[in-house]
Amino acid sequence: MSTAKAYAAISATEPLVATTIERRSVGAHDVLIDIKFAGICHSDIHTVRGEWGPQQYPLAPGHEIAGIVTEVGAEVTRHKVGDRVGVGCMVNSCRECVNCKKGEEQYCLAGNVGTYGAVDRDGTITQGGYSTHVVVTEDFVVNIPDGIELDVAAPLLCAGITTYSPLRHWGAGPGKKVAVVGLGGLGHMAVKLAHAMGAEVTVLSQSLKKQEDGLRLGADDYYATSNPETFEKLAGTFDLIINTVSASIDISSYLQLLALDGALVNVGAPAEPLPVNAFALIGGRRSFAGSMIGGIRETQEMLNFCAEHNLGAEVEVIPAEQINEAYERVMASDVRYRFVIDTATLN
Numbered sequence: 001m002s003t004a005k006a007y008a009a010i011s012a013t014e015p016l017v018a019t020t021i022e023r024r025s026v027g028a029h030d031v032l033i034d035i036k037f038a039g040i041c042h043s044d045i046h047t048v049r050g051e052w053g054p055q056q057y058p059l060a061p062g063h064e065i066a067g068i069v070t071e072v073g074a075e076v077t078r079h080k081v082g083d084r085v086g087v088g089c090m091v092n093s094c095r096e097c098v099n100c101k102k103g104e105e106q107y108c109l110a111g112n113v114g115t116y117g118a119v120d121r122d123g124t125i126t127q128g129g130y131s132t133h134v135v136v137t138e139d140f141v142v143n144i145p146d147g148i149e150l151d152v153a154a155p156l157l158c159a160g161i162t163t164y165s166p167l168r169h170w171g172a173g174p175g176k177k178v179a180v181v182g183l184g185g186l187g188h189m190a191v192k193l194a195h196a197m198g199a200e201v202t203v204l205s206q207s208l209k210k211q212e213d214g215l216r217l218g219a220d221d222y223y224a225t226s227n228p229e230t231f232e233k234l235a236g237t238f239d240l241i242i243n244t245v246s247a248s249i250d251i252s253s254y255l256q257l258l259a260l261d262g263a264l265v266n267v268g269a270p271a272e273p274l275p276v277n278a279f280a281l282i283g284g285r286r287s288f289a290g291s292m293i294g295g296i297r298e299t300q301e302m303l304n305f306c307a308e309h310n311l312g313a314e315v316e317v318i319p320a321e322q323i324n325e326a327y328e329r330v331m332a333s334d335v336r337y338r339f340v341i342d343t344a345t346l347n
Helices: 042-048 150-157 159-169 185-196 211-217 228-233 251-255 278-282 296-308 320-331
Strands: 002-008 017-023 030-039 065-072 084-087 090-092 133-137 177-181 200-205 221-224 238-243 258-266 287-290 315-319 338-342
Touching (some): 090 133, 150 185, 159 238, 177 185, 185 296, 200 211, 238 251, 251 258, 315 320
Parallel strands (some): 177 238
Antiparallel strands (some): 030 065
C-alpha cells in the first residue's frame, strides 16, 4: 500500500478537507498514474453530500482524471511509463456478463466498480481523482491523444463520454436536428460534439443569458424554455433531444418537440422522478430513453474524435484549496463550464 495526498469529504454535511488516502500496490495488470488534473462533476457533489445514498467516509471524489503513467505492472501491455492517460467513472467490471463482452462495461450486469465510493476488488472503498495519484487496472485506463491538453481532457472522461455515447447511439449527424437541454458541464460538450458530427444543433435553455456562448460553441439556434412560445414554435422539430439537466423538468412538454420517431434521451440525473404523459409518446411514435457513460472502447473513440476535431472542455482551473468554493459555484450554475483541479496544488 501507499498513501496519496487528497481532498476528501469526512461527512455528508462538512466541507472537504486536505488529507491522505491509501492506494493499493501496483499489481501485475495495474497502472500507477500521477494525476495532473481532476474535473469537478455535479455528481461528485450529490455523492459526497449523501444525496444519492449513504456513503462511507472519508471519501475522495473525482472521476474525470487526466495524468501520466509513472509505473506499470509486470504484465501490462496497453500502457507504458510516460503515457498521457485518463480514467473516467469506472475502474472495473465483472468482464464476463453479456454487456461487458459487448464492450459496454458501464452496464455490467453485476454492477461496474465506480472510481470512488464503490467496493474495490480488494474489499476497500475506491477513492477518486481529487488526489495526487491512483492505481487502476490497465483495461480501464484510456490514452489521451497528444492533440488534447490534459486540463481540457479531464472533463471528457465524464462530461464528454456521457454526451458522445447517446449522440452516436441515436445517430446524430448530417441531416439530423439535435436539441440540447441545458448549457452546463454536460450541455456544452453535447453542443460541441453534435456540431462536430455534422448535426443541426439547437440549445434549449431556461434563459438567453448564455446564448452568445451557445452559438460560439457550435449551436445553430438558441431558445429560452421560459418563453411558452418556444414550445409552440418548435413542436415536432427534432430527431434527437439530449436532456443534460439534473433537475426535474416537464418531460412531456419536451417530448412534444420531437419529430416522428424522435427520441428524448436523459443523461442528467435528478433526484426526483420524471413523470411522463403517455400520450406525449404514443402521439408521435416517440421514445423516452436514458444513457449513462460509455464503455472503455467508446471512451477511447470519443477521445480520438475530440483530438481529430480539436475539441476539449471549457474549463476553469483551480487550486485544491478552492474546491469547496467551487462546489457552491457549481450549485449556483456559476461556472463556464467545468471546474478542473490542478492536483499539483495538493503537494
